[in-house]
Amino acid sequence: MKVTIKVNGNPVAAEVADRTLLVHFVREVANLTATNVGCDSTSCGACTVLLDGRSVKSCTVLAAQADGCEVTTVEGLADGSGEMHPVQTAFHAEHGLQCGFCTPGMVMAAVSLLDENPSPTEEEVRTALEGNLCRCTGYHNIVRAVLAAAPATSERRSA
Amino acid sequence: MIPAPFTYKRAFSIDEALDLAARDGEDAKFLAGGHSLLPLMKLRLAVPEVLIDIGRLGELRYVREQDGHIAVGAATSHDELARSGLLLRELPLLAHAASQVGDPQVRHRGTIGGSLVHADPAADLPAVALALDATLVARGPSGSREIAAGEFFQSLFETALEPDELLTEIRFPRPDSPASWAFQKFTKRAIDWAIVGVAVQDGNVALVNMGQTPLRAAAVEQALAAGASPRDAAAHAAEGTSPSTDINGDARYRQHLARVLVGRALEESRSRA
Numbered sequence: 036m037k038v039t040i041k042v043n044g045n046p047v048a049a050e051v052a053d054r055t056l057l058v059h060f061v062r063e064v065a066n067l068t069a070t071n072v073g074c075d076s077t078s079c080g081a082c083t084v085l086l087d088g089r090s091v092k093s094c095t096v097l098a099a100q101a102d103g104c105e106v107t108t109v110e111g112l113a114d115g116s117g118e119m120h121p122v123q124t125a126f127h128a129e130h131g132l133q134c135g136f137c138t139p140g141m142v143m144a145a146v147s148l149l150d151e152n153p154s155p156t157e158e159e160v161r162t163a164l165e166g167n168l169c170r171c172t173g174y175h176n177i178v179r180a181v182l183a184a185a186p187a188t189s190e191r192r193s194a
Numbered sequence: 195m196i197p198a199p200f201t202y203k204r205a206f207s208i209d210e211a212l213d214l215a216a217r218d219g220e221d222a223k224f225l226a227g228g229h230s231l232l233p234l235m236k237l238r239l240a241v242p243e244v245l246i247d248i249g250r251l252g253e254l255r256y257v258r259e260q261d262g263h264i265a266v267g268a269a270t271s272h273d274e275l276a277r278s279g280l281l282l283r284e285l286p287l288l289a290h291a292a293s294q295v296g297d298p299q300v301r302h303r304g305t306i307g308g309s310l311v312h313a314d315p316a317a318d319l320p321a322v323a324l325a326l327d328a329t330l331v332a333r334g335p336s337g338s339r340e341i342a343a344g345e346f347f348q349s350l351f352e353t354a355l356e357p358d359e360l361l362t363e364i365r366f367p368r369p370d371s372p373a374s375w376a377f378q379k380f381t382k383r384a385i386d387w388a389i390v391g392v393a394v395q396d397g398n399v400a401l402v403n404m405g406q407t408p409l410r411a412a413a414v415e416q417a418l419a420a421g422a423s424p425r426d427a428a429a430h431a432a433e434g435t436s437p438s439t440d441i442n443g444d445a446r447y448r449q450h451l452a453r454v455l456v457g458r459a460l461e462e463s464r465s466r467a
Binding site: 036052053054055056059075076077078080083086089090091092095096097099100102144147148162163165166167 | 195196198200201225229233236245249273296297299303384
């Protein structure tokens with residue numbers, strides 16, 4: 036079927052098989068390969084993107100279900116001048132990653148969290164990231180990064 | 195992993211969804227959030243030839259007061275349930291249980307109707323619907339009918355729905371004492387399915403993952419009605435259950451967990467009331 040999805044602000048239209056998953060549309064049709072396929076079974080969160088502003092696991096959404104919607108991947112977070120999103124900056128500053136495989140999904144889950152809850156407690160951050168697995172066991176710095184990013188994320192949104 | 199090939203059709207109204215289902219019959223499945231169905235399809239445990247997408251039907255997404263009860267549209271997401279002011283006030287058991295399903299990403303997509311029709315005994319909301327004495331409204335070619343939650347869950351992944359019927363609404367009677375609720379589930383990791391769970395509302399007690407369907411703990415309810423203490427009533431929690439043995443625990447372990455969790459849940463609901 037013909038699917039048109041606005042990915043990071045750019046409409047991407049393609050004829051795809053009905054069974055195409057959103058994550059494959061993002062990686063292979065839109066050619067944005069930061070979003071990773073991890074477990075492929077709705078567990079690990081590596082494929083997390085924003086669908087109309089809310090975090091979803093793109094291995095468990097059909098491209099057809101996202102037809103006409105807006106998808107944001109980690110490549111779309113920096114602003115027009117290339118300045119990183121506060122969550123990206125904080126992951127860098129707090130060393131919120133080791134191997135980096137979970138990072139694109141982790142960052143998108145964090146962005147969605149801060150949109151819903153602009154000043155979360157540490158416990159709320161840990162709970163909100165329950166759908167994202169980090170096999171380097173780097174959770175501590177990830178949580179620190181999300182907490183550090185909260186004020187600047189609120190400022191950026193109200194700017 | 196990708197699903198076996200199928201034809202995707204999008205419905206723009208409930209009537210259109212029913213027409214499409216009538217045409218494709220048993221080869222078709224309704225798709226809302228897809229968070230029960232798509233994982234099964236990727237494993238080829240479900241191989242429908244047609245998916246009818248009802249995920250965009252606004253007429254299936256609502257939480258409202260209606261004729262003295264609370265009505266929830268079948269395609270309302272877990273996240274919407276968890277944030278509903280009406281539910282938090284009038285039906286906190288449902289709002290809280292919805293906030294415990296899966297993880298945030300799953301709750302953004304998964305729907306109450308999808309969870310109920312999937313009828314996995316390890317899922318949270320089927321037991322909550324039982325504890326709340328919900329009525330499920332199904333629409334088919336010949337109109338609507340109401341099915342009591344106690345009649346709806348027939349076996350493992352089997353419900354009372356006909357292939358050409360669509361679950362449209364779940365109706366919850368107002369509890370005697372909305373604050374008298376508790377929800378407990380025991381998992382190894384945060385996002386796992388319950389090894390055992392329990393939902394309590396007033397004197398109603400329902401169990402997650404203690405048999406082929408969600409179950410009411412009838413012996414516990416009878417003991418409570420006869421004036422037993424939470425601890426004494428909870429001792430009956432495993433009666434009439436037939437839990438499975440799997441990698442997470444054997445049947446005896448689940449029966450032990452049921453007694454422990456029912457005891458905690460009854461104490462918790464009393465402390466809130």
